[in-house]
Amino acid sequence: MKYLPCPVETFLEPTLEVARNLLGALLVRYKEDALIVGRIVECEAYLSDDEACHAARGKTRRNAPMFGPPGTAYVYLVYGMYHCFNVVCAEPGVPEAVLIRAVEPVEGFPAESVRRLRRLCSGPGRLCRTFELTSDLSGTPLQAPPVVLACGGLEQGETIVAAPRIGIRKGKTKPWRFYVKENPYVSQP
DNA sequence: CGCACGATGCGCT
């Protein structure tokens, strides 16, 4: 295996820690005939006691994967046309997750301008469209194909910025959006 | 059962 899956212990840490640790990790999508890999450069944490969290008011059919094993996917449809991809974390049964908002292209992308690639990798909806992450993958473990979260890390000199989350009505003030400072693939607020 | 509303992105001004 070229890309080693993160061990499940990775996702058992407190969610805010997991979110920070996910920066630099690799999102690997195995398709029929191809491989797409992106390095996570922006994400947001959603905690169980947080009004912005989908699971804040209990378990439903949609958010059920959030209550499942850490290290699995939680994918849902927003605005009737885009998907959002999350990694379930925290202790089992505690519904918390990290939304992946942007990746830096690593493998499987055509040689294009940064401007064009950013359009494919930046923003939760576009990211899901590019990586073909849809609701039917919700609840899927991320240690084996078709979707793998692989170990990675920050490069020398890269630093993490914490900022308020984007696009939410409640919980606006919590600085639970994390991104790699000055990385060109981070979405513009 | 009906309906208001999103963890968004795009196109037009």
Next chain:
DNA sequence: GCGCATCGTGCGA
């Protein structure tokens, strides 16, 4: 900067 597409979900009735 603003409006809107588009539909599953999750409320309240």
